[in-house]
Amino acid sequence: MPPVQELIWFGLALVVAGSVSGFLAGLFGIGGGAILVPVFYQMFGLVGVPEAVRMHVAVGTSLAIIVPTSIRSFLAHKKRGAVDMDLLRQWVIAVPVGVVVASLIVAAISSAGLRTIFACIAVVLGIRMLLNRENWRLGADLPGNPWRAMVGAFIGMLSALMGIGGGVLNNTFMTMFGRPVHQAVATSAGVGVLISVPGLIGYVWAGWGETGLPPFSTGFVNWLTVALVIPLTLICAPLGVNAAHAMSKRQMEIAFGIFMLVVAARFFVSLA
Incomplete structure (x- = not known):
């Protein structure tokens, strides 16, 4: 059992993560997973969850939290x-x-x-949003089927592997085919x-x-963490929506790009 002080910091970190992830869910349409996964990974390590399952539990728990948030x-x-x-x-x-x-x-x-x-x-998407070069556009509108269906399946697969709600990929897909960033963000919440x-x-x-799974887990989903974080995400998500509709397109792109690069840096450090 870790010291009481470490458990207190764990609880405080979950409170901050829940509040920020809820706000980001509304702001970027990302479901908050891009911040929850790295925070959960570090916090589960603090309480002794084995390395072999730590990332899996972080991703699975993130997806569980994204359900009501999205x-x-x-x-x-x-x-x-x-x-x-x-x-x-x-x-x-x-x-x-x-x-x-x-899942397989x-x-x-x-x-x-x-x-x-x-x-x-995260690196690829962050750089793309920061540079925002017009010649990166692939068309004036979204492609038809079967390409559209294939992209949807690809977004679903990569997002589930990352523990995110699909916004980081769908935002890029829609904006590269000429859709407004605000529409991309809104649609990403549905994705x-x-x-x-x-x-x-x-x-x-x-x-x-x-x-080696933490207590109160079913498979790679830890329900104790879900119960602590979900209320905060539900409260803060509408605040992010209001902020999204108050920002310009370029402001949202820059904020999103910086956010993704910071998240990527945290994980590359963990791999070192």
């Missing part, structure tokens, strides 16, 4: 009429299929492998619902029977 963010954005509902309807099957593939990978991949995936994708629900089920299955 639903609340999606409803708030939908109320403002900013969500591309046609795209979401076309991805109802494609995105969960990608999540199922990710999670059952075999190492902790370092998950961290590497997270950090590398988060399509990823987090099957992702939660997949991580429970992938971690079923594993040894």
